Amino acid sequence: MITRRDALRMGAGAAALAATGCGRSAGASTTVKVLSHPGQILPILTHQADYLKKTYGLSLRILESPDPTSYLDCVKDQQTGGGRYDVVMYYPRYNGELAPGYLLPLDGLIANHQARPLFDGIVDSYRVLYSEWGGKTVAAPVDGDVAMLYYRKDAIENPDYRKKFKEKTGRELQVPRTWEEFSLIAEFFTGWAWGPTGKTGYGFQTSTWDRAYIEQQWAPMMASAGGNWFDKGFKPGWNNATGIRALGDLKTLLGFAPPGSVSLSWNQTMENIFAEDVAMVLWYMDLGRLGMSRNSWFATSGGPEKMKRFGYAPWPGYEIGGHYRNYNSMFYGRVLGISRFSKIPDAAFQVLKTVLTPARRILSLDDDQSGSDMCLKGDYDPAVFKKLSPPKEFLDTARGVLQNGFPEMQLPGAGEYMDALQGQLHAYLTGAESDPAKALAAAADRWEAITDRLGRGRQAGYWSEVSDRYRRAGLKLAEL
């Protein structure tokens, strides 16, 4: 039943749309300027272009810019008085820098356009962790990246290997629950031909070892070991046994990856896991969503056939003092926000609304050339996919791992904090630094310097708000 309040809201929304031309028929000429990441991310928008034109008379002018220049483009737009973009795409790590001063709080538009159900349709983790800042909604997630464990069933579930593993380690060979088990299994499958390629097999590979992204592998392990980005005194919460343990374990695991892995980036690790027999792989959603497709970027590496050998599970964790924690990397999703300088905020919001509408959203999700992954609650239903055929087991696991998704750190200065960390993690993993404690201590020193320069009190205040959102999202991170 429509209440009077609902009727008033609908009236206000209709008035707003009419005022900006959104309600006009085809032929009207409102152009919405959208800053977008390029390549495989474009389908998020291009699938909606004709629809927005026909239905609302909105033309999309997509201005492409890759990371990190897209973030810089937002800053430049802000510093030059705005007007270049109406809608902007960025990594949520920049929420803390863009929300104050550049992004338009969306709550008023959500109310006027009666879009609350659409925002409620976003998976809670993404909505709470990535779309809010300072108690306001500032963005809409459009690409939900979270990593999971892809394991080779022909390795882990092989009865002969289970027997052999038991004889060697005294343990059962099964999907690992802890990093200790993971390491034992990775070691077991390294150095002998156990798979169909007939080549020497390996135990482990991750999505990238790039210096610029390496923290996505280490940070969830650190959190699982009982660390956090910051402690209560606003000191780095990982410059301790938790961070050292995670880094040491990661280096050990690197020894069970194919030779030369430390210099591999995204595309190369992908080719690596299909060309070699690798028992366990930590990768993002694209692999499971697109892997079976004969037209995706995984197809040339033999994805459709080889993906059938994979099973799905959450990342392992650490069991410390009877307390078990495990987290999965939630780095590199993308969100859309609206510039507060936009002269057509209602039209810009219509773009966000359209992208969040399940019937429209599925077009980019169910596209073998799209890198947009699940982020709406309805995205995990196998029935919504018409072209792609991600297995139900995969979709269920993808939804499950989000309960323990470990998010990007979003304070102002996030880019610099991460660079400081990446440099030292990479130094240890490549052997440029031999002591993990020294590597982390050096990174911590730089974090302290960054914090002092940006204002310790101000940063601590932001962290308090971010931590509160972690709690609201159900993340049970250690509070040091």
Next chain:
Amino acid sequence: MRARTFGRLMIAPAAALFVTVGTGPLLYALYASVHSFPAEADAPPEFRGFGNYIDLARDPQCLQSLSTTALVMVVAVTLQLALGLGLALALHRIRRGRGLLVSLLLIPSAVAPIVAGIVWWMLFNPRTGPVNALLELAGIAPVEWTVAMPWALVAIVVALVWQWTPFVAVILLGGLTTIPPSILEAARLDGARSWQLLRHVTLPHLRPFFLVAGLLMIIEVVRLYEVPYYITQGGPGNQTVLTGIYLFKLAFTFRNLGGASALALVFVVVLSAVASVYVRLVSGKPAEGRIA
């Protein structure tokens, strides 16, 4: 109109342009170097005196980038000048088709730095690159070129030498063509051998050309960004973060405009000192053509 006034009027547009695009940014850099710029998009700059300079002096990453840049500069520029001289001498002997050869040799220096970076990253790729494939053919174990020291620095220097040595050679070739044949002939008549000709006639004449080529190469190396960044991303760890990369990161990744401006100004001073030492070393009065 008096000639002096007319002259001033004529140079006024150029002077205005220089003040606008040269002095303006310099003044802004001075202003920025004594302010901090909070990370939030809407926060105004805050005055912090010499704080940015003090931070740089305490920043191990900054000091490391300066020393790494100095090392790359010394090695790369030395190799570029030495190999460039050899190439120029070889080209000088060629009479037919030299113009075509020179045009072909200049191609690397016309390649966009980002393209050069991508090409060398592919060549040095430890798993798929042809450099390691050649090493394997020769029975040498593959090298982790992009993530291990000192190989990451070697890869960067090789890329720089490849890209700019022909350009140096062309500058020096221009110098070789200005040496009057009569001087060389006279030296030969006095019994000078090839090495003595090079040492006492050719090299002294090439001093101003070495000066130009060397200064251009020093400037090229210190403003390096694309080639080393694409090959190593600054790794392993931070060991190949040259000053150009660090400056870019400070300004555009960290949005620390104050620190970046301070570093840029410090670097101008350091670079001026390096350049003046180089000029003093190279541009001394040409030695007399004394022949033993």
